Amino acid sequence: MINQIYRLVSPRQFEVAYQDCSVHSDDVVVRPTHLSICAADQRYYTGSRDKEVLAKKLPMALIHEAVGKVMRDPKGEWAVGTPVVMIPNTPVETDDIIAENYLRSSKFRSSGYDGFMQDYVFLKRDRVVPLFPGINLNVAAFIELISVSMHAISRFEKTAHSRRQTFGIWGDGNLGFITSLILKKKYQNSRIIVFGKTPYKLDYFSFADDVYLIDQIPSTLRIDHAFECAGGIGSQYAIDQAIDHIHPEGTIGLLGVSENPVEINTRMVLEKGLTLIGSSRSGRVDFVNTVQFLEEHPDVLEYLEVLVGSVLTVRTIQDIINAFEQDLTTSWGKTVMQWEI
Structure with a gap:
């Protein structure tokens, strides 16, 4: 069959490409229904990545956060x-030590490899996880982002010491919201403190025990462990504050992505015996755990609905452009495209 792929060919310009795909393969065929725009997609769309990167990776279909419906399953399981x-x-290989999302050989959709902006997506069976009945598909559209937080917390749990009375989360955006929400549900007897720079965004964190503006943190405040979810140049200041307020031998999970190197106060990292854990992306096990977690905790799903900033129906390439442009002006939450193109 001929599949239509909607590729970004240059900043703010999409074109349709046609690809001949075999329906006789062992792949599961999925029709995308809800796609969520990520900041990484926007960096390609606006051309804010280095010219060398854009030249290497474009043309490319964007979007790596999406859900859909099965159109063909050769094994009849779904x-x-x-x-x-x-x-x-x-992934194209397995390793007994290195997780699939850290293998340098793994491909990642919408990062040098066509994302989910297609009529149909052909996927290996292990790249698909079924959803439970009744899930809000506008929230499910960004399960990938939720799985990133789930992955980071799982890495923390394998490394950090057992004193987990107080957590500090730096970042008042989508990632900070999701990470602090999961932590609050997993560690209900722990104190969850969120640090941000925008008062109205912090108002959304109603489940947190405390919230502080980053320029109003009490000097005596101490935490056992921290998660940095700020990203960009803000990650440098977030890490610096976390190092100042964390107890010795605490753990700092690093989730925020920065295009440029940031400075870290290694002297205090050494003096306090801190552990810094980097986390990036996620793998199948994280998706499975995330779907199970959401099914077991419907109240978490209700909180996550706050992150649905806008939902736009997409039927044309101009609708795609409109969605990306509107997302650029959105100060809170995720932009979801209902994919009817």
Whole structure:
């Protein structure tokens, strides 16, 4: 069959490409239904990545956060119409030590490899996770982002010491919201403190025990462990504050992505015996755990609905452009495209 792929060919310009795909393969065929725009997609769309990077990776279909419905399953395990979340990370090998999302050989959709802006997506069976009935598909559209937080917390749990009375989360955006929400649900007897720079965004963190503006943190405040979810140049200041307020031998999880190197006060890292854990992306096990977690905690799903900033129906390439442009002006939450193109 001929599949239509909607590729970014240059900043703010999309074109349709046609690809001949075999429906006789062992792949599961999924029709995307809800796609969520990520900041990484926007960096390609606006051309804010280095010119060398853009020249190397474009043309390319964007979007790595998406759900869809099964259109064909050669093994008959999933009926046509079954809602599923699609996993963008695509490993080509396995390793007994290194997780699939850290293998340098793995491909990642919408990062040098076509994302989910397609009529149909052909996926290996292990790149699909079925969703449970009744899930809000506008929230499910960004399960990939939720799985990133889930992955980072799982790495923390394998490394950090057992004193987990107080957590500090730096970042009042989507990632900070999701990470602090999961921590609050997993560690209900712990104190969850969120640090941000925008008062109205901090108002959304109603589940947190305390919130502070980053320029109003009490000098005596101490935490056992920290998660940096700021990203950009803000990650440098977030890490610096976390180092100042964390107890000795605490753990700092690093999630925020920065295009440029940031400075870290290694002297205090050494003096306090701190552990810094980097986390990036996620793998199948994180998606499975995330879907199970959301099914077991419907109240978490209700909180996550706050992150649905806008939902736009997409039927044309101009609709795609409009969605990306509107997302650029959105100060809170995720932009979801209902994919009807």
